[in-house]
Amino acid sequence: MNSKIGVKILSTGSYVPEKILTNFDLEKMVETSDEWISTRTGIKERRILDKSQVTSDLAYNAAVKAIEKAKISVDDIDLIVVATISGDAPMPSTACYLQKKLKAFNSTAFDISAACSGFIYGVTVVKGLIQSGLYKRALLVGVEALSRVTDWTDRNTCVLFGDGAGAMIFEASETEDDIVSAYLGADGSFTELLNIPAGGAINPTTEETARQKLQYIKMQGKEIFKVAVTKMAEAAIKVQEKAGLKDEDITLYIPHQANLRIIDAVAKKAGVNKDKVYVNVHKYGNMSAATTIVALDEAISEGIVPKGSLVELVAFGAGLTWGACILKINF
Ligand code: UT7
Numbered sequence: 001m002n003s004k005i006g007v008k009i010l011s012t013g014s015y016v017p018e019k020i021l022t023n024f025d026l027e028k029m030v031e032t033s034d035e036w037i038s039t040r041t042g043i044k045e046r047r048i049l050d051k052s053q054v055t056s057d058l059a060y061n062a063a064v065k066a067i068e069k070a071k072i073s074v075d076d077i078d079l080i081v082v083a084t085i086s087g088d089a090p091m092p093s094t095a096c097y098l099q100k101k102l103k104a105f106n107s108t109a110f111d112i113s114a115a116c117s118g119f120i121y122g123v124t125v126v127k128g129l130i131q132s133g134l135y136k137r138a139l140l141v142g143v144e145a146l147s148r149v150t151d152w153t154d155r156n157t158c159v160l161f162g163d164g165a166g167a168m169i170f171e172a173s174e175t176e177d178d179i180v181s182a183y184l185g186a187d188g189s190f191t192e193l194l195n196i197p198a199g200g201a202i203n204p205t206t207e208e209t210a211r212q213k214l215q216y217i218k219m220q221g222k223e224i225f226k227v228a229v230t231k232m233a234e235a236a237i238k239v240q241e242k243a244g245l246k247d248e249d250i251t252l253y254i255p256h257q258a259n260l261r262i263i264d265a266v267a268k269k270a271g272v273n274k275d276k277v278y279v280n281v282h283k284y285g286n287m288s289a290a291t292t293i294v295a296l297d298e299a300i301s302e303g304i305v306p307k308g309s310l311v312e313l314v315a316f317g318a319g320l321t322w323g324a325c326i327l328k329i330n331f
Pocket of ligand 1: 031032033036037040041116155156159194220221222223224225228258259262286288316317318
């Protein structure tokens, strides 16, 4: 690791599909109500990708915006990392589909699988690869087409998820280091709490797995809720401690947007100023790896992240995985 190499963040971009699915639409699909969904989760509506679109199209739209804002050429990108659990196909990587669409053929491209913590895992991976001196300019995308892996007859899950994509461009720098702190965690003893049971080596896809709808997300929500609050609060504090920072140093907190009740409980447990916590779960639901980066891009567009701000992202997801990072936004 070359400690003299820093990582500059050049830009962000995001894209959500046009189609809006409201809680009232869901009332017509499963036995649920706007009242239940709103009070239990804070979600009012979510975006659903068009039949003609796939995951890498959402990623492409977000990436193009970030590339334009960074004023770089696709030929300058030497690393593409995509965080997703709902990619174009089990093989090859969505990063390779994205590379083809962008025509960014000077790049290495691969996916990482850390579910809702995927973007923060990606920030850490990109930081390490740039600081090692191996790569100079990276595109990181958090993207999900969760509507394609959702059982639309299961009210326990189908009211929660949405589709979207967010992107960030990074560059090696001798003078700046915008990834101020990062902290990751995982506990594989909880793999069964949130998973897609079929389509892998455990349950190869068969007519029987399809009949049992095992190709869709299964979740034990109540159990996850408790671990999510504990681990997100822990990550929120540890990432500050690692950098010698305090609540007053942070301009904006962007927690994973799965459930407003989880966001509130984490803010309380971590002792962070609630007025600085960004929320957009009402508009998009849980977009897994896309949530924190879409929220960050929106917050920047809204003008609430002045140049030089420190923004703290915190997330939690299947694995179970969790993580946090503090980013300096200097553009
Ligand atoms: O992205 C990271 C991973 N995921 C999460 O972070 C999700 C974490 N968990 C949660 O957000 C919450 O646990 C849920 C929103 C999933 C559920 O909220 P809850 O307050 O834990 O509800 P519950 O699962 O205890 O269900 C309460 C009741 C049940 O009925 P009974 O058994 O009390 O009669 C459910 O059957 O609500 C029922 N229910 C629903 N009712 C109307 C479950 N889903 C629905 C629904 N509409 N969509």
